[in-house]
Amino acid sequence: MGMDFNNTQAIYLQIVDWTFEQILIGNLKPGDKAKSVRELAVAFEVNPNTVMRSYEHLQSNEIFLNKRGIGFFVTDDAVEKIKTLRKKKFMEEDVPSFLKNMKLLGIDINEIINLYNK
Amino acid sequence: MIQLQNIRFGYTKNRNIFDDVSLTMEAGHIYGLLGKNGAGKTTLLKIMSGLRFPTSGTATILNQNAVLRKAEILQDIYFLQEEMYVPHMKIESFVKAYSPFYPRFNHEQFNEYLREFELDKEFGYLDKLSHGQKKKTLIAFALATNTQILIMDEPTNGLDIPSKSTFRRLMASAADETRLVIISTHQVRDLHSLIDMVAILDNGRMVLNASTYEITEKLLFDVDNTKTTEGTVLYTEESPRGAYQVKENVHHIDSNLDLELLFNAAMNNKNAIINLFK
Numbered sequence: 001m002g003m004d005f006n007n008t009q010a011i012y013l014q015i016v017d018w019t020f021e022q023i024l025i026g027n028l029k030p031g032d033k034a035k036s037v038r039e040l041a042v043a044f045e046v047n048p049n050t051v052m053r054s055y056e057h058l059q060s061n062e063i064f065l066n067k068r069g070i071g072f073f074v075t076d077d078a079v080e081k082i083k084t085l086r087k088k089k090f091m092e093e094d095v096p097s098f099l100k101n102m103k104l105l106g107i108d109i110n111e112i113i114n115l116y117n118k
Numbered sequence: 119m120i121q122l123q124n125i126r127f128g129y130t131k132n133r134n135i136f137d138d139v140s141l142t143m144e145a146g147h148i149y150g151l152l153g154k155n156g157a158g159k160t161t162l163l164k165i166m167s168g169l170r171f172p173t174s175g176t177a178t179i180l181n182q183n184a185v186l187r188k189a190e191i192l193q194d195i196y197f198l199q200e201e202m203y204v205p206h207m208k209i210e211s212f213v214k215a216y217s218p219f220y221p222r223f224n225h226e227q228f229n230e231y232l233r234e235f236e237l238d239k240e241f242g243y244l245d246k247l248s249h250g251q252k253k254k255t256l257i258a259f260a261l262a263t264n265t266q267i268l269i270m271d272e273p274t275n276g277l278d279i280p281s282k283s284t285f286r287r288l289m290a291s292a293a294d295e296t297r298l299v300i301i302s303t304h305q306v307r308d309l310h311s312l313i314d315m316v317a318i319l320d321n322g323r324m325v326l327n328a329s330t331y332e333i334t335e336k337l338l339f340d341v342d343n344t345k346t347t348e349g350t351v352l353y354t355e356e357s358p359r360g361a362y363q364v365k366e367n368v369h370h371i372d373s374n375l376d377l378e379l380l381f382n383a384a385m386n387n388k389n390a391i392i393n394l395f396k
Contacts, residue, residue: 041291046311
């Protein structure tokens with residue numbers, strides 16, 4: 001599989017984002033068992049402790065449920081949880097930088113509204 | 119699993135490589151040992167594995183003094199040297215001759231690793247193989263020994279591009295909580311996703327020995343203050359894409375550990391790094 005990691009975000013968070021995507025596009029559905037830590041570490045060529053950290057992060061955000069000795073499973077409301085998390089990140093990070101660029105370039109809000117309504 | 123206490127060592131009487139090196143390494147991790155040419159990385163690895171004796175101080179491995187070179191310890195440690203020695207033997211006879219030293223040597227694993235590296239047992243004599251092929255054979259052997267301690271000095275030197283990827287895959291699958299892996303390297307780009315502990319050696323002492331987790335807790339890797347303008351800047355590197363910065367991470371912002379930048383920061387602002395990780 002391999003993975004092209006970017007240089008700005010911690011690798012464990014990039015694996016979290018990848019998992020979000022897998023769930024949002026339906027490759028991984030609520031109730032499904034996630035790949036084992038080792039399987040994913042081998043696939044991404046990363047340290048298993050890094051994948052473990054991603055899985056713990058997913059667990060604390062209630063995207064994954066850890067069934068001891070069996071593995072990690074996607075929770076029933078994972079999709080809603082991910083959308084909430086993504087929206088929060090979008091509003092806190094993407095929108096401010098978007099607005100900053102708008103002001104910098106002198107773009108009127110109505111131009112954006114027109115684009116949005118198209 | 120490995121404890122170095124106040125190690126002093128020099129190859130000649132009037133010049134010490136190490137004045138006072140202390141370091142602890144635990145199982146369950148892959149350590150990246152970094153240092154400039156001549157910093158003493160290989161020497162340190164030799165002291166750990168009992169191949170060199172410190173002038174003073176002690177190297178303890180698996181609860182035994184390394185200088186005693188006990189068989190029960192040596193069978194649980196494998197040291198893949200950068201300058202590889204391979205005898206005039208075919209792979210089959212090499213394995214027959216050397217695997218009995220390692221009680222947990224797994225022949226099936228060895229064959230599997232050879233396949234992964236696209237090596238064939240039917241290849242001719244080991245000493246006639248290319249540098250990369252020798253290296254891959256010995257990496258496969260090293261992993262198949264299943265020793266608790268695995269030390270590799272520049273393992274990716276001489277590997278072609280697909281083999282580097284194979285190497286990372288094999289290492290990711292071999293790493294577990296009972297094993298300590300130490301990789302000494304200059305090829306940080308090859309290995310940055312694999313290591314979870316960073317040890318930096320400079321001028322006869324350890325500048326850093328910390329987990330990648332702890333490093334990104336304390337340090338922030340940023341470009342042009344994109345993530346934040348706060349926190350003391352420890353190191354800056356100008357580039358066409360902006361100023362790459364290493365700064366104190368005052369707001370617990372997650373960033374991607376850039377090993378080259380970290381290394382340069384450690385070389386240029388040594389005391390700040392040492393103090394931060396005390």
